[in-house]
Amino acid sequence: MDSFSDRHDFSLVDSRERQRQRSVNQAFAELRYILPTHPPDKKLSKHEILRLSIKYIHILETILKYQEEVEGRLPVSNISHICTATTTSSSSKSK
Known part of the structure; x- marks a missing residue:
């Protein structure tokens, strides 16, 4: 027989999975927003x-x-380091 605790555990797992899926979908939406495509509103998998x-x-x-x-711009390796540092700092701020 299902106990309240078991149902609560499943509910918690389901909630975490829904949040994880929302996060993944949001990340794809943000990535899609910056990709240049023609037409701009083209639906992509x-x-x-x-x-x-x-x-x-x-x-x-x-x-x-x-x-x-x-x-004579900055070497790519320096730019990659700057981009990584910026991404890391902005993602840690959002947590």
Whole structure:
């Protein structure tokens, strides 16, 4: 027979899973927002968002390397470090 405690435990697990899924969906929505696509409101699956994100990162990396070589900008390794530090600090603030 189910006890109140068992039902409460399942409810807690379900609640955590729903929150985790909302967080994942929010992350995909934010990633989708910054991806350039045509048309801009094109519906993308999570798989497509990840695939396009990887391509977009490679394009941005190529641009940064070009700027470093031609225009004497910061080396890509320094920029990556700055971006990582910014992301880490902003994500820790949101917790």
